[in-house]
Amino acid sequence: MTTLADVARQAGVSPATVSRIVSGSTKSVSDELRERVLRAVEELRYVPNAHAQLLARSDRSTVGVVVHDVSDPYFAEITRGLQRIATEQGKLVIICNSYRDPDRELAYVDLLRAQQAEAIILAGSGYLDPAFTKSLGAQLAAYTATGGRVSVIGRHDLAGDAVLPANEEGGYLIASAVFAAGHREVGVIAAPAELTTTADRMSGLRRAAKEYRLAIPDERVRYASFDRDGGAQAAAELLDAVPGLTALIAMNDSMATGALAVLRERGVPVPLAVSVVGFDDMPIAQDLTPTLTTVRLPLVEIGARALALALDDSRGAPRHEVAAAELVLRESLGPPRPQDSPNLSTWTDMS
């Protein structure tokens, strides 16, 4: 490993001079020395040791983001927005996949503290688990106490700035659309119950139901993993357990994709026999057949705002921003088939 000292020796100057030239200090250096140093840097292919630099100066320049999994499009979008801001401000982003494991999440917060991260962004749902929330809170407190900045996406009970996707509102919008289309026999393909996102979206659904003087009984809600296969599984269970459903509300587009797959397999036409709606408006939503009615969350923007808030110097009371949800109507939501449709037997028998 070539070091700054090597460069200094090669150029016949002091390490201080090399440092000033390489790291662009304000102090002026004669053109002759500058040239000699740069030549040495070139010859030795010198790259300063970032860790030594971070130790010596005290300015942080990396930010960390803890997501469920970057390969999940939801988080990929958030991360993209966040990266944009990071690049603009010359920050390095460390991406940590927690795979929704609370312990791993705690471990990553420590890791980011150890890395002297300037800011930590916690993206993704919180957990309805007071013990966990408490220990995470304590850890974050220790971090912010030493100047660290925290901002969270979509959880409510932690210190720090927050960007809140309008999950409740989105749930309300999508359910209202489904009820407005005339559906009364509705199944819900829900994400794991311990996620705050699930709780919020469900509560939006319930609010809409209430306005229509309907209820969403437990047997019409199936909790499953927050992905395509979970959606497929929950859809299959619901169809088997509750004959006569005319619409399925999935808690995100991946789950909706799984539901569509099951319906296609069973030969159930969508939306003719059963309507399906999703949540998040992932890019694929418009490429499915039928195209998916869903709720759009401005994910890229959410990621960008979360980091912007964290990097904004003006301390003070934690700020909360709500990112509005927007209904996106596409083909997969139609009117319910008549309850006594002669087709009913045709396709339920195929299951």
Place this chain on the structure above:
Amino acid sequence: MTTLADVARQAGVSPATVSRIVSGSTKSVSDELRERVLRAVEELRYVPNAHAQLLARSDRSTVGVVVHDVSDPYFAEITRGLQRIATEQGKLVIICNSYRDPDRELAYVDLLRAQQAEAIILAGSGYLDPAFTKSLGAQLAAYTATGGRVSVIGRHDLAGDAVLPANEEGGYLIASAVFAAGHREVGVIAAPAELTTTADRMSGLRRAAKEYRLAIPDERVRYASFDRDGGAQAAAELLDAVPGLTALIAMNDSMATGALAVLRERGVPVPLAVSVVGFDDMPIAQDLTPTLTTVRLPLVEIGARALALALDDSRGAPRHEVAAAELVLRESLGPPRPQDSPNLSTWTDMS
């Protein structure tokens, strides 16, 4: 920021002792001191400064991967495999998005060098650009000269270990399937020509064409950006420019998705009027309508192998592993419609 010295003071021991306990040195420490130190660590919520640690010890423990964009499913899969190995071996992964910008790619290699990364994985296509390849090569040479490990996914002309997706073979397989189905009027939706991936896949197509005594004339090849919208654009252009096409070969599944969207918009039935095939077998391929015939690359495995090779100590001649491609037949490939089909006018008029 609480430091190791703070902990030592609080526990009434020397910094050396704290270090030994906190970082799990082999040297034994009495239970009493150990307990006092751990209590102090707990009280002060001490986390060691990772940069100072890296400076002091000389073992690296982070690896870097340069991809086009993690939110692209292709790279998301590769990254997933890579992360698995990294986690197993206790390495931190730094993900860098180059957005296919050669300059940014060079900059990231420097950044990873500066971060003292133990290994650098370059994922994704190379560029058919000798000048760039040369300067990247020089940079990597400087890195490996100081003990850095490099492995590349899918490019041929760089030092270091390599995992090579069977792009040529995959191109051959998919084109053979298309020709075998009877298609003769085939359009190619190609990725940018300067990518080695494009070159390799195209050459596979050409080999298959040759076996069928066919050629792939330039006017039936459209180059576009390597994503859904690029695919849509290229598909639209091809359909307009070359009437009578019975099959479209897209260079990846995203482009195929775009092509399907255009065909759906124009009311062209797939595969009845036009067949469409993709490449990579992304997860969505089986959820599109029709489900997509494509070529599977074991991307997760490729990512895992690339990192495993890089971390494998046994130096020596660079190793090259080929990751086999596998044809996945699904609905989107069918026999060609008869050339004089009465339907022809019906749907070409709709464009």
Place this chain on the structure above:
DNA sequence: CGTAGATAGGAAAGGGCTTTCCTGCTACGT
């Protein structure tokens, strides 16, 4: 011509941690 003021460059002190080396014990063998 002498001195103040500016300026280029170097010496050296950290920054937080690890680790070698050393000291002062205890335990054991003869």
Place this chain on the structure above:
DNA sequence: ACGTAGCAGGAAAGCCCTTTCCTATCTACG
């Protein structure tokens, strides 16, 4: 009882850089 081995713990050097402080040189002005 003495010598040696073994062990727990501390002192201090070193990892690579930045930056303050200082010196030496030069310019300019009275």
